Amino acid sequence: MHDAHNKHSSEKPITRREMSRRQFLSYTLGGTGAFMAAGITIPMIRFAVDPMLQPSGEGTFVKVVEESKITNEPKSFKFQIHQVDGWYESDIELEAWIMKDDKGDIYALSPVCKHLGCTVNWNADPRYPNQFFCPCHEAHYTKDGKNMAVAPAPLDEYKVKLENGFVYLGKVQPNQHVTK
Structure with missing residues (x-):
């Protein structure tokens, strides 16, 4: 029995880490901000890159x-x-x-x-x-x-x-x- 008691005492109890309200708000606002920034940035990148993706008209005579x-x-x-x-x-x-x-x-x-x-x-x-x-x-x-x-x-x-x-x-x- 002594071995069983030592075995359990060497293991630490499992603790669940909970997210605080502050962390939750930080993650939520950060994710929303990143989503909105991507929504603004992607059209600007497309506007800059789109002319390069158009066919060049190589066969035009x-x-x-x-x-x-x-x-x-x-x-x-x-x-x-x-x-x-x-x-x-x-x-x-x-x-x-x-x-x-x-x-x-x-x-x-x-x-x-x-x-x-x-x-x-x-x-x-x-x-x-x-x-x-x-x-x-x-x-x-x-x-x-x-x-x-x-x-x-x-x-x-x-x-x-x-x-x-x-x-x-x-x-x-x-x-x-x-x-x-």
């Missing part, structure tokens, strides 16, 4: 010119695209030099110089006949956009689609016509 007007000689054509930048929507005017290559295929070059972003022109300097020339720092390019001096890379080109007798231009991409 813009009708620019009749196919019959394109020759081997580069010609400048201006066109407008609808641009969505976050929550701001606008129509911006772009330009492209459109021509045919030696095989008769139509391609379009961006007029933005790869040196510092000035605008190039065709046959603009008599020192560089039949070349694109940038007046800012005298960069010049061949007809297919290959960089000859100053600029570190060839002119970019637009994706081209021919449909129903018209030339459509898409996104700008690295030059595909320059032979390395």
Whole structure:
């Protein structure tokens, strides 16, 4: 019997910990406040992130010119695209030099110089006949956009689609016509 008495005396009595009114109110008010803060914060986060989740319109092409007007000689054509930048929507005017290559295929070059972003022109300097020339720092390019001096890379080109007798231009991409 002595062992049984020692066994029970070494164990402590089980005490239930009860929550005080102050703790209950703290937990309740803290939970309610967190729920309300989440209700306010989640729409703000969605507002900030939503434009990034929208489709980018990668496959969008813009009708620019009749196919019959394109020759081997580069010609400048201006066109407008609808641009969505976050929550701001606008129509911006772009330009492209459109021509045919030696095989008769139509391609379009961006007029933005790869040196510092000035605008190039065709046959603009008599020192560089039949070349694109940038007046800012005298960069010049061949007809297919290959960089000859100053600029570190060839002119970019637009994706081209021919449909129903018209030339459509898409996104700008690295030059595909320059032979390395």
